[in-house]
Amino acid sequence: MVNTNSALMAAQFDFANQDLKIARLQSDQLKKDAELARSRNRITLIALGGLAITVGLLGFNFLSLRRSSQQTTKANTQLSQANQALETALKARSEFLATTSHEIRTPLNGILGVTQVLLSDPGLSAEVRDRISLMNGAGETMRAMVNDLLDMAKIESGTLTIEKGETDLNGLLDDAVSLWTDKAREKDLDLVIDRSGAPGRILEDGPRLRQIVFNLLSNAIKFTDAGSVRLSVGVETAGIGERLVLRVTDTGIGIPTDKLDAIFESFQQVDGGVTRRFEGTGLGLSISRRLAEAMGGTLGVESQIGEGSTFTLILPLVRAGAAAAASAGASGGVFLIIEANPLTQSVLKSVAAPLGLPVETTASPDTAAEVLSGGYITVALVDAAALGADREARVAAIAGLVAAGARGLAVTWPSPDPEDIEAALAAGAVRVIAKPISAARLTEALLTLLPESA
């Protein structure tokens, strides 16, 4: 009965096999499930990992954004602190410049005060006069430097003001001629002023314009050893308006190309070394350019080493009242005051002001002769006391003045007799005005002397 046992065992074995198969299948299935679960986990992990990285990255970015924004804020703060420090330093420099220039003025008053008083003494020997002139000149240079420092302080602290008013451009050019002709002659240079294109009266800040023109002429003459300095004034049309164009051209040493901008900076000089040939604070051009800009214009330069330089000042041009121009043209001529006492001269200038004529002054009848020979004097005023002690001397002096070219000669005479008046008129005086007389009456009397307009 082996068969039954074996059949049973076979069946049990089969059964066991089946179980095994089922178990294996189940385990396969489980494995598969596990695989699936594992791969799902993997994906989840990867996803989570990715998320974590993203979050990490975001966090990192956020942190570094915050850090760089902190750095930016810090940089901004530092920048504004630096600006503050710079402003304080500039203000301190401006105040220092202003204070220094103020402090220097007082002793300078002592020096220039005395030299001016000494120079007004006609009895000085030529040698002594020369020496005192030298001292006076040096003092005047210091005064100019002190004024430059003050201007620079005003410019840098933004407190420079431009005041436009009726300006006699021709008068300004006349002054330029008279001031610089002598200096040019000393260096044997030709000074040429071409004013053919110049407008007469303009609306501009006269003193500042004068400052610029004088600075340019001063430099031109300073830096030119031979040849000429030429100042030309003209008008150009630019779009709607007109422009005043002023050029100073010299045949001087010229400016190196790489220094053409630097010369307009404060305290810069082309030759900044210890053995500078040319004196000065180095402020002139920088002030001139800033003034030009404050006046609405420009100041530029062209130059060739060894050949010379041309400085060009361009300003907006506003012509001043037509009425003023007409009256100045109509009367024409110049009023000459012959008077030695400077205070009396000044009083007479004020008395003559209502005539509307430009006024010149000269100390005595002798010095008047030279002025009169120019032929442009329309009216002249002199006091009898300056002409001589008695009628004879005075009449002779009057004749002399008339011979020298005095038309319209008015003579003030202290308490004149009728014979005095007759003799004076016969000698060629146009009017004899009795003294004492008040300023107002004197003005009236002078007004009657004006030539009728043609």
Add this chain to the structure above:
Amino acid sequence: MTAETSDVDVLFVEDNEMNRRVVRDMLGIAGVNVAEAPEAATGLRMIDEGDYDLILMDLRMPGMDGLTAIRHIRARKDAKANLPVIVVTADTSLTIREDCLAAGADEIVHKPVAMNLLFDAMGRTLTLRGGGDEGPILA
């Protein structure tokens, strides 16, 4: 020296001896009579007691300053309130001109003093302010 200027009496109020000397010498050339006061209070007293044609006033002085002194002059109830006053100063601040004119000064002359400018200012002021409507008498 002509007759007119030796009749002009100027009072100069200035604390610095050197500056007084300079202006004294300059005015000497014009032949005017110069009186001096070393500080404002003395100057005001001298105006009370004396008879001046023109005042030259420094600004920075110990005690009363120049502008205050000018205000006192202009605040007077008599004819001396119209005395011509010229400020002579080394002060070059931006508003100095306005401040002086507002206090009642007629003109300003800056130190260092340019003699011609001082005389110009004096001549103008004497002609315009001095002697009533007719102006000063030229003798």
